[in-house]
Amino acid sequence: MKKFISLILFLTLAAALSACGGQSDPKAVAVEFAEALAAGDLDKCNSMLTETSSNDFTPEKEMSALEKAVLKQIRENAQKMKYRFSIDESLTEIEDDYATVHLIITSDTDSEFKISPNVDLSRNSESGKWEVDNYSRHLNKLIGF
Numbered sequence: 001m002k003k004f005i006s007l008i009l010f011l012t013l014a015a016a017l018s019a020c021g022g023q024s025d026p027k028a029v030a031v032e033f034a035e036a037l038a039a040g041d042l043d044k045c046n047s048m049l050t051e052t053s054s055n056d057f058t059p060e061k062e063m064s065a066l067e068k069a070v071l072k073q074i075r076e077n078a079q080k081m082k083y084r085f086s087i088d089e090s091l092t093e094i095e096d097d098y099a100t101v102h103l104i105i106t107s108d109t110d111s112e113f114k115i116s117p118n119v120d121l122s123r124n125s126e127s128g129k130w131e132v133d134n135y136s137r138h139l140n141k142l143i144g145f
Contacts, residue, residue, distance in 0.1 A: 026094055029130040030101035030119035031085045037135075038083050038105075038142040040074035050122060050131040074143045082108035083142070088116065097123040099130065105142070115141050 029048065036044040042057035049056055058067060084106045091102035099121045107113040117136035124131050 024129070026099035026121045026123075026130040027087050027092065027101050029121055029132065030099075030103060031087065033119060033132050033135070034085055034103055034105065034117070034139060034142070035083075037139060038078045038081075040071050040078060040143065042071070045132075048132050050124070050133050053131075053133055055132075055134060078142070081110060081113065084108060091118075097125075103139075115139075 033045060033048050036042075036048070043060050046056050046059065060068070060071065063071065086104045086106075088102040088104050091100075093100050100118050101121065102116060102118045105113075105115050105117065115138045117138035119132055119136070119139070120134040121130045122133050123129070
């Protein structure tokens with residue numbers, strides 16, 4: 001009986017935590033998106049974009065050999081650079097259904113590397129989750145563009 005109660009409590013807690021995960025906080029979503037982009041997890045980036053966003057990426061399973069080679073370089077560079085992500089609170093604006101989060105991205109291995117991109121998000125009216133509408137082209141420096 002104790003095991004059953006423990007299992008129920010664990011499942012309830014897990015469900016509650018997943019329901020209030022990073023998707024409910026636009027700052028956390030912006031950082032998660034930037035981290036995924038820096039790591040070359042473009043499929044994750046696509047899953048975080050709004051349906052109307054024009055900034056989507058080719059799904060990895062549909063990439064050409066050349067695109068996969070570039071993606072491999074992006075991932076190796078991210079490991080080498082060891083990016084650090086923080087939020088510029090003074091410039092970040094959050095409304096009820098829209099937010100612009102300004103990030104500060106630095107590198108542990110390159111003291112001169114610093115970019116300050118912004119990520120625009122909107123709250124999905126059906127799910128209530130924050131999704132990426134648009135992101136500053138400065139963020140593309142993380143993937144070499």
